Amino acid sequence: MLKNLFKNISESLFPENFTCDLCGSETFGTNLCPDCKNSVIKNDGNTCPVCGRQTVANEICIECKHSLPLYDKAVSPLVYENGTIKLIQKFKNGNAYLKNYFALLIAEKLKNFPDFDLIVYVPSAAKSLRRRGYNQSFLLAQSVSQKTGKPLLKNAVIKTKETLHQKELNGSERAENLKNSFKVAKRSEIKNMRVLVIDDVLTTGATANEISRILIAAGANKVYIAAAASVRYKMFND
Ligand SMILES: [Zn+2]
Ligand SMILES: [Zn+2]
Numbered sequence: 001m002l003k004n005l006f007k008n009i010s011e012s013l014f015p016e017n018f019t020c021d022l023c024g025s026e027t028f029g030t031n032l033c034p035d036c037k038n039s040v041i042k043n044d045g046n047t048c049p050v051c052g053r054q055t056v057a058n059e060i061c062i063e064c065k066h067s068l069p070l071y072d073k074a075v076s077p078l079v080y081e082n083g084t085i086k087l088i089q090k091f092k093n094g095n096a097y098l099k100n101y102f103a104l105l106i107a108e109k110l111k112n113f114p115d116f117d118l119i120v121y122v123p124s125a126a127k128s129l130r131r132r133g134y135n136q137s138f139l140l141a142q143s144v145s146q147k148t149g150k151p152l153l154k155n156a157v158i159k160t161k162e163t164l165h166q167k168e169l170n171g172s173e174r175a176e177n178l179k180n181s182f183k184v185a186k187r188s189e190i191k192n193m194r195v196l197v198i199d200d201v202l203t204t205g206a207t208a209n210e211i212s213r214i215l216i217a218a219g220a221n222k223v224y225i226a227a228a229a230s231v232r233y234k235m236f237n238d
Contacts, residue, residue: 021090021098022083031101032083039083043076043230051205052076052225053233061233069205070212071197074225075113077105080201084229088201091228092136099136102228103143106198109226110148116196116224118189119145120156120215122207123182127162140228141198156190157197157211158183166206174206182211184218191219202230 019026020033022040027033032040043054048061052074055061078084091098121141129135138154145152160183166174184190195215199208202225212223 021095021101022086036083040087041079041081041084043079048233050074051202051230051233053202053230054079055233063233070209070216071223071225073114074202074205074208074227074230075106075109076202076227076230077102077109078229080203080229080231088229092132092200094132096134096136096139099139099143102200103140103147106140106144106226106228107147110144110196113226114194114222114224116150116194116222118193119148119150119152119196119198121152121198122200122211123155123157123159125159125162136200137198140200144196144198144226150196153189155185157214158185166203171204171206174204175210178206178210182214184214187218190215192221194222194224195220196224196226199225199227200229202227 018028020036021031022036023033025033030037043052046055046058047053048055048059048064050060050064050073051069053061053076080088087098087101091102119141121135121137124132124135124137141152144150159181161181163177163181166177169177197208197211197215202208208225208227212225215223
């Protein structure tokens, strides 16, 4: 009976799962089994106050110091390593329900974050949209909007050209590749607004930066970024 009660409560929290989201083993009321939970690292330690990436010390990272991002501040609840990488891959490839887990973690982080007026998201390339059938950042944004009560602006940022796969490019090539690849649909929707941009993963931050650039150009008052995960900041690029 107690077990059932627990099950019911958990079902309402994580209705889709009674097996581990990563390895598929049976779990009771949690989305991840203990082993997998350990492999999904929370970004709770020292972070850079600008880009939000995990750092060694609680101070602005050298990358941000060297070239300050165009956004005001970014936050991400998970470190993009080990289990997190697998979980994000699953989310991007058919397991859309994982949006709830990631959005819950993002919403939790947003409690200690500057206030914002509305939510937008990184648009996906037409090709990946066709392949996946959904834009994972849109699903995340939708779920974060529900959890925070902040309005979601659909198609506020649109993709204007197909870009090369960012994965195969280095930092400056990424920035070049993204140049003029996004557009704000209606400037009046963005003007004087504090905008939160939702992305799935923050790696080099090139996409976040390019979207920030066009939002600022459209008159955004503040631009914030929230991603499900971000790469750990490495002092030495190894
Ligand atoms: Zn597991
Ligand atoms: Zn930083």
